[in-house]
Amino acid sequence: MTRDVREFLSAHQDVLVEELVGWLRIRSVAGLPERAPDLIRSANWLAAELRATGFPAVEVWKGEAPAVYAEWCAAPGAPTVLIYSHHDVRAAKDELWEETPPFEPAVRDGRVYGRGASDAKGQIMSHVWGIRAHLAATGRDAPAVNLKFLVEGEEESGSAHLAGLLDDHRDRLGADLVVFSDTLTWRADHPAVCTSARGMVMAELGVSGPLRDVHSGAASGPAPNAAVELARLLGRLHDDKGRITLPGFYDTVAEPSERRRAELAALPFTERDWLDRSETRSITGEAGYSVLERLWVRPAAEIISMVAGDPVGVTRSAIPAVATATLNIRTVPDQKVDEVAGQLRRWVAEQLADTVEYDLTIARETAQEPYRTPDDLPALDALAVAMHDGFGQPPGRMGNAGGGPAELLSRTLGAPVLFFGVGLPEDRWHDSDERVSIEMLMNGAATLAHLWSRPSALR
Known part of the structure; x- marks a missing residue:
């Protein structure tokens, strides 16, 4: 299956990139009233993409900010997974972007440049093509798990109306597991399973x-x-x-457990590498803790x-x-x-x-509460195996320094949250020249294609 997934994705890489570039041209900026029509355009673009993938039920929920909902539940007895992300982007100051204006995306040096390339339209595209690769490699007419998408339109302005959206559509959003895709992984050559997000x-x-x-x-x-x-x-x-x-x-x-400290210490890290990738001048923060502990557990x-x-x-x-x-x-x-x-x-x-x-x-x-995925969740191990298949090497464990509505989703839907993202610390989220690695998009799609082929592990 690994070969079939790779062959399919390699054959369609140019299409994936072309589609992402087209989506990035839509100025779906959060929090600006004059960009409200662009947010609707962005939601409609994604809705059409999901229909083209095969989702039989796709809707755009307007409300305060347009959210896209889709479901493909054709696997009786299999678990139901809700994929969460967002299609809105941060405002961009055009004059600060060096070579590529924020909404005139470009491809160079193996990356796609443009506002939203990594945060989070690129991550959604990995999901879309992961499903397509899963179907192509398995020969199935529908995914082996029941899949739902909820892609909101105001995450970058704080998801103020997400709680109301979840309450209004609670009967549609039931799931056994939430996959939260608005996070980073550690390095292109050393992926890691994210198991926590700060509030x-x-x-x-x-x-x-x-x-x-x-x-x-x-x-x-x-x-x-x-x-x-x-x-x-x-x-x-x-x-x-x-x-x-x-x-x-x-x-x-709480003090980080010895297990957690060992997980973080196992990641390849040097101060020079971190300074270069984070584009910072020096290391500061709470004394007595490593850089990775300061990022993810403090x-x-x-x-x-x-x-x-x-x-x-x-x-x-x-x-x-x-x-x-x-x-x-x-x-x-x-x-x-x-x-x-x-x-x-x-x-x-x-x-x-x-x-x-x-x-x-x-x-x-x-405001957002912090969240940590339960250590004994079987889907954690399933994701680690899928990442090994998708990236070609076993992943480590890490956290996410930023936040998001993971705790809200888990509490409202009564389901645990599994984090998966293809962003990197050097992707310049919220900054000029935001970018995403095409290799990371492909590896992410391959990971998801393998993950959906393991329904029993996602219960």
């Missing part, structure tokens, strides 16, 4: 000093400076050991943006009345969104100087 708490903090911007020559010295006070506060977010200083933040954070807090004064254009030499910052806190299993939100609120109230006022907004509707 996320987003917050925006606005600090107000003077009643309006005031000329520094008139009030500098006695006037409170919103930017200074915000910077002081954020400078205390971590201690000198890299630990987050919110009181009680680590109370429920929480983190980042300042995503800071704005004050005159960030663009000629400065007015004025003391800013308002300074704002966006914070992103990544949580790990046993931490709860509501508890972390409360810790952040108390910390800001205690730490911020009383010479300024502030407003702290926590985006509760887009």
Whole structure:
């Protein structure tokens, strides 16, 4: 079967790439009202692709953001698998893209460049062609498992309406297993099964000093400076050991097990390789833990943006009345969104100087709880075997530093979540020149073709 899968995919590689390039041209940007028609176009494009694959039931659910639902349940007695992903993409600043405008995709050096190439349209295309390869290699008229797709259209803006969508269509979405495809694997030459994803708490903090911007020559010295006070506060977010200083933040954070530490330590890693692939200058973070442990089993807090004064254009030499910052806190299993939100609120109230006022907004509707796949889930071993077949070597084990609605899907549908993604850390998600390796798309499709041929292992 491995030979048949490979021959089919090799013969259709150019078609896969051509289809992906066509889809990437659609500007399905999340959160921009002017792009709402493009989101519908993107959903309709995928719906047509799934119908062409053979799915007998395909629908576009409009709502707040168009989601694509499809089902192919023609295997009585076999397990039902729901594949989750998203077709919306992040906004892109065209001027930052070096050679390829974000929505004029190009193929070069074995990669497809364009916004959404890896996050996550490329991952969906691996699924589509994995099903086609599965059918071609087995000679079946329908997949050996019952398959459903749910590809939403607002993941990049926080999946605010996904919970309502799941509730509204609960009778259609029943499944024994959820395959979550919006994640990374470790390296092209050393894949890994992802078994966890961190949660996320987003917050925006606005600090107000003077009643309006005031000329520094008139009030500098006695006037409170919103930017200074915000910077002081954020400078205390971590201690000198890299630990987050919110009181009680680590109370429920468990130490990684020896098994987990051994799994992560078994992955090929060097600091130089990591710096090159992540395009960062140095390694920071919580002391006492390896880089991979900091990424996948420890929480983190980042300042995503800071704005004050005159960030663009000629400065007015004025003391800013308002300074704002966006914070992103990544949580790990046993931490709860509501508890972390409360810790952040108390910390800001205690730490911020009383010479300024502030407003702290926590985006509760887009918060995400962390999730870890149960260690004893048989589908984990089935995926490892399928990845061995698809990539040509046994995979390791890893986590995902980002988040997603995995916990929401599992809790609402009553099914465990299995992660599978073909993205790489060097794919530049959310950045300029986003890209995906064609080899990874092919290996991912081959993996899925083998996975669907093992229905008994997916129960």
